[in-house]
Amino acid sequence: MKRLAVIGDPVGHSLSPLIHMTWIDALRLEASYESIRVPAGETAAALDDFEQQEFQGLNVTLPHKQAVLAKVTETSDAVEAIGAANTLSRLPRGGWRADNTDAPGLLTALARIGLSDFSDKTVLMLGAGGAARAGLFALDRAGAKIILLNRTVEKAEQIITECCSRAHVSGPLGTLQEHADHADLIINTTSAGHGGAHIPLPDGEGRLFYDMSYGTPAEAQLAHAKAQGWQTEDGLGMLVGQAAESFSIWFDGVRPDIEIALTACRTSLE
Numbered sequence: 001m002k003r004l005a006v007i008g009d010p011v012g013h014s015l016s017p018l019i020h021m022t023w024i025d026a027l028r029l030e031a032s033y034e035s036i037r038v039p040a041g042e043t044a045a046a047l048d049d050f051e052q053q054e055f056q057g058l059n060v061t062l063p064h065k066q067a068v069l070a071k072v073t074e075t076s077d078a079v080e081a082i083g084a085a086n087t088l089s090r091l092p093r094g095g096w097r098a099d100n101t102d103a104p105g106l107l108t109a110l111a112r113i114g115l116s117d118f119s120d121k122t123v124l125m126l127g128a129g130g131a132a133r134a135g136l137f138a139l140d141r142a143g144a145k146i147i148l149l150n151r152t153v154e155k156a157e158q159i160i161t162e163c164c165s166r167a168h169v170s171g172p173l174g175t176l177q178e179h180a181d182h183a184d185l186i187i188n189t190t191s192a193g194h195g196g197a198h199i200p201l202p203d204g205e206g207r208l209f210y211d212m213s214y215g216t217p218a219e220a221q222l223a224h225a226k227a228q229g230w231q232t233e234d235g236l237g238m239l240v241g242q243a244a245e246s247f248s249i250w251f252d253g254v255r256p257d258i259e260i261a262l263t264a265c266r267t268s269l270e
């Protein structure tokens with residue numbers, strides 16, 4: 001029996017148990033996936049504890065995504081560049097390896113809606129927090145030209161330096177209207193919608209507006225984008241995409257069915 005879990009605080013809202021149990025059941029695997037609350041400051045002790053209890057894999061959410069890095073034995077290149085991990089797997093010799101599957105998860109979500117070649121694409125990204133880092137890393141390596149706008153412009157400049165291998169444009173969120181004309185798509189990583197607010201958008205002319213949020217926090221922004229003529233997509237595709245990458249790490253490369261997990265998530269949020 002493979003023991004898996006998501007750790008965080010809060011963690012009760014996490015859709016990860018639903019997603020992974022959907023795949024475990026569908027593939028009839030001998031595995032369990034729990035949701036475990038681990039308060040801030042207890043990361044290192046919890047990882048020791050989970051190792052002793054023979055957990056093989058963990059998803060990591062707030063507030064542990066950076067804190068786990070002080071404790072793990074191995075890190076992927078993506079973790080190094082992004083500065084955060086969301087997936088841990090136990091190493092055969094003991095200790096944990098850290099991966100970040102948010103970056104490939106975003107590319108999976110975009111590929112699912114027909115976007116996989118970024119070599120001639122300009123992506124306008126909004127926000128420079130934790131979620132933006134994974135998106136930047138993924139799209140930079142996929143060859144996109146990125147315009148990164150953030151309320152606090154210094155943070156945008158900083159994460160471009162830290163997460164990207166090439167130079168991109170950064171600026172204040174207030175310049176969105178002028179930059180939007182040059183963009184093939186917009187990716188919103190800000191948490192502006194969590195308070196019910198939305199970032200005003202110009203005419204979308206059928207282009208894609210991808211929001212990394214989903215459920216109620218995404219509603220106001222997506223409704224506005226739609227009204228402005230953008231094709232809209234919420235962040236559930238990325239959530240399921242990152243879960244699929246974690247699943248594949250834990251189950252020796254098995255690629256689970258994205259659509260059944262997306263359907264399960266949409267049903268549970270209804």
Ligand code: ATR
Pocket residue numbers: 126127128129130131132150151152155173189190191192197
């Ligand atoms: P996450 O880890 O989800 O990315 P975060 O690290 O707290 O969360 O980052 C939140 C992002 O949303 C930041 O880019 C923040 O802008 P600042 O860097 O200027 O703080 C952005 N954000 C939050 N509320 C916003 C609002 N009302 N309008 C515009 N941007 C907002």
